[in-house]
Amino acid sequence: MARPYHIFTYKKAALGAGGRPCTIIAHRGASACYPENTLASFKGAIIQDADMAEMDVQLTADGEVVVFHDAKISRCTNGRGRLKTHTLAQLKQLDAGGWFHERFSGEKIPTLAEVLRMCRGRIAVNIEIKADAVTDAVRGGIEEKCLKMVELYGMCGHAVFSSFDPRAVLHIRQINPRAPVAVLFDKKNDDGRPPSEIVAALGADSFNCSRLELTGKRLADLKEHNIPVNVYSVNDEENMKKLIARGVDGIFTDRPDVLRRVLEDF
Ligand code: G3P
Ligand code: CA
Numbered sequence: 001m002a003r004p005y006h007i008f009t010y011k012k013a014a015l016g017a018g019g020r021p022c023t024i025i026a027h028r029g030a031s032a033c034y035p036e037n038t039l040a041s042f043k044g045a046i047i048q049d050a051d052m053a054e055m056d057v058q059l060t061a062d063g064e065v066v067v068f069h070d071a072k073i074s075r076c077t078n079g080r081g082r083l084k085t086h087t088l089a090q091l092k093q094l095d096a097g098g099w100f101h102e103r104f105s106g107e108k109i110p111t112l113a114e115v116l117r118m119c120r121g122r123i124a125v126n127i128e129i130k131a132d133a134v135t136d137a138v139r140g141g142i143e144e145k146c147l148k149m150v151e152l153y154g155m156c157g158h159a160v161f162s163s164f165d166p167r168a169v170l171h172i173r174q175i176n177p178r179a180p181v182a183v184l185f186d187k188k189n190d191d192g193r194p195p196s197e198i199v200a201a202l203g204a205d206s207f208n209c210s211r212l213e214l215t216g217k218r219l220a221d222l223k224e225h226n227i228p229v230n231v232y233s234v235n236d237e238e239n240m241k242k243l244i245a246r247g248v249d250g251i252f253t254d255r256p257d258v259l260r261r262v263l264e265d266f
Contacts, residue, residue: 003180003205004228004249008124008158009051014263016244023250024259025126026050027233028069032254035100036076037067038107042118050256052124052160054232057112057146059133064088065112065145068096071132075099077109084132112146116153124158125150128184129172131165143171147179164189166202173203182230185209194218196225206230206249211239219246237262 006013006021016022029041030048037055045053056069061084073079073086077094088111097107112127119125127150133142143161150159161172162182166189172181183195183204190198195207195218206228209218214231222229232252234240240262243251253259 002226002228005052005124005126005160005206005230006249008160008180010122010124010158011051013051014260014266016263016266017247020247020249022244022248022263023052023230024050024256024263025052025054025230025232025250025252026123026256027054027252027254028056029053030254030256032235033257035097035104035107037069037110038096038104039110039114039118040097040104040107042110042115042123045256046119046122048255048257049260050123052126052250053115053119054126054128054252055112055115056128056130057133057142058083058130059142059145060088060091061085062087062089063145065142065149066091067110067112067115069130071130073109112149113153116149116155120153120155120158124160125155126160126162126182129161129163129165129168131163131168134163134165134168134171136167138171138174141171143168144175147172147176150179160205162208169202169204177203180205182206182208185213187213194221195229196221196227199225199227208232208252211243214243214246214248219248223247234259241266 005023013021026045028036030044034041034044097104164184228249230250
């Protein structure tokens with residue numbers, strides 16, 4: 001299937017090595033300048049001219065899809081305990097911005113619906129399904145809820161799903177064979193297989209990994225099989241330039257403004 005992320009963007013992506021588009025993916029929003037995974041951070045990604053906003057999704061105790069990275073709420077809110085033991089109403093009482101800077105006090109943990117409402121028509125989205133929310137059930141879980149939400153907000157052509165949990169990748173594929181989905185490389189699921197085999201086994205479209213995991217051997221295998229590769233999380237110009245020169249298809253960054261500048265000068 002081999003669908004690179006730039007085809008989901010609302011505008012023409014900037015060109016990298018060999019004139020190939022390189023997608024600017026705002027990691028948890030523009031998270032170096034705004035509290036991660038909040039509406040402020042996704043608005044920041046739009047302001048900083050990212051092509052796509054990456055976000056992490058989980059389920060609340062009452063089955064709502066919220067955008068939040070950690071299993072525990074203490075790092076990024078003024079609450080304590082595990083996210084999945086809180087209802088949406090309880091989570092909405094928390095401050096998800098003050099930990100980052102007092103001027104963001106009052107920011108809330110957003111629902112996926114709230115984020116999609118902000119992003120629709122402005123910025124494509126990469127919805128990363130956190131393993132904590134995934135079960136063996138194909139239907140009725142977080143995967144189906146996310147797919148329905150994306151459809152409801154008319155973002156089917158502008159949304160990509162991803163997960164470290166291979167079950168979530170398979171479930172997305174099984175529920176909607178046309179929904180674009182990326183494998184997030186995880187050493188413990190790898191079994192020493194080349195990326196092309198991992199991607200093929202799950203019926204995925206692209207391969208996402210960390211900068212240090214993108215070895216020459218893995219990149220050669222991905223290129224040979226024409227599989228798009230997106231790399232996280234790169235915030236410094238030097239490594240951005242190196243990855244662009246190596247021909248990656250997209251870069252996740254907390255500083256989309258920096259990556260935009262680097263790509264424009266490339
Ligand atoms: O999707 C890329 C990246 O977000 C995966 O790692 O821990 O930031 O969710 P993490
Ligand atoms: Ca993520």
